[in-house]
Amino acid sequence: MSRRTVLAAGVGAVAGVALAGAGIAAGAAPSMAAPPWWAKLTPRQQAGQRVIFSYPGPTPPQSLLDGITAGEVGGVIFFGENILNLAQIAGVVAQLRAAQAASPIKEPLLLMTDQEGGIVRRLKGMEPILSEKQIGLQPDPDAAATAAGAGAAASLRSAGMNLNLAPVLDVFRVPGNFDDQFGRSYSSDPVIAGRLGAEMVTAQQGAGVAATAKHFPGLGAATQAQNTDLGPVTLTQSLDELRSVDESAFVPAIAAGVQLVMTSWATYPALDAVYPAGLSTTIVQNELRGRLGFTGVTITDALEAGAIDAFGDTGQRSLLAAQAGMDVLLCSSRDMQQGTDALDAMTAALQDKTLNPGHYKQALARVQSLRAGLF
Template structure:
């Protein structure tokens, strides 16, 4: 399991009270810039430069995609090599959500929607998390960018189309998410709840990976529906929360959530009391087309309070640019 205690070189963020949230943020901000970047690369073997950066404590983590993976054994060997190169902990992660979104072979086969519709959805979520943990551990990874805690609204909308949402009922999503977090982290794989404050109201085709998206829900609906599963996951001790790149006009009409101090600090940190690490969604996302270079995007996310920047364009130059901007 990715060890935030060692990562922050101090007391575990989860062990701190709400009043200590600024201290958690200060520790993350004080890290060498490269340690706040999650890198990515093309192909099955990391480039030599990534090992060099890791050896200098300038890598925070690596996200793996299907083209990086020939087999679980091959990825396990790559992970071991990266850890050996780095004198500090690395967050080695992927998206193993279940259903159609699995980077590694071996499941879990059930999608989030199938889990949420099961007769005993909590038991099904436990099984889904246990299956993901087994696959990830076999590949020598220590974190999973799951569960998705978005509450979808209509059949066939963006989150429902690929069955990535547990339900259109917040209490079902919350119950499944809490169970998933407890089981996954009980298996020593860190969980990452996404996409805060909730992307479930995005209509079909509203993909932040591709284009800007605005969610027009009121603050009351966002807090009373969409944030409910995140609140439960935080209560269960979720290690990481990933921010959405959508704009939420009811919270901050001027900036995407992952660039908004209002959303990150006022809602996630203070209102919900999250004390773990805040992770950005993909820094190259089309939703950020109007926000300039990788460096500009990194600075904006940093100012909002994001701790780890996900550079997933499969090019370590992207990660290097983000790190340089934070120096």
């Protein structure tokens, strides 16, 4: 995710007739395909599968546990303030998993954190130690990127988590700019950044932890002062540069099967002069899914980001993101009410069909596919 305190979710459950071979024998009763798991859920439970919650401090509130047991929570993101040590957070995760086991949802929760490497590590003192910048400068950066992916997976698995919000695939332009100042970019060369990112993804997902390529279509052109956490950011590179440099770094990770892509909250006039990337149908549907062929799960950056203040409250932002094609909504302000507001808005929009029902089911199917493969 871009800067959430770096420093300080088929059309319908319509069952098809199963035919044996070229046809079925006369008089034989057709069999119906099993409906997806979410088809039996209430609208509120369906909405919940697309919302990631967060909470303050080291102890998860009872409201979060109750929401999980009710089947109204898709996942949880963990920050430094939630983690005292490995034993403590592993105990918390076990508690959340127990609540999920008592719920109507049998797929695992999405249990995530930012374990990028360098200074961006919520599991302090654990792998990957090297930042992306440091990896790019190693004598054998490919081996270092692979080791980082394996290390990140081991760290998350030891805490019971199954999804890492990494790697960052931004291609920094100027030394010391927004990404580079924190060591959050492999290289200013999109070929190198893309290759190392894909190697990290392959190693991490090979060890059973989902990876997230971020922040599409790229924040590498952001200056040191351009921070979407704090306010609007407009990146004015040409369409050719945006595609040949920024987006191109995501191509190897997509080819490697990265399971999630996180969009940025910057605005890119070359593609969409009105909406930031995570609210832009043009960027999510046309560029990421259409042009680059990504078929996995899309996840927003922090819904509380200052860059999207002009687009309404949490509920309004959630609907705009879902309408743009975002599958999972990241409520990361460490405030349970934020997640509840997103859940309320998504439930109402599902019931009154403000959100396209077919598109909604497609998003749920993508989330189901992701979660079915996680521990």
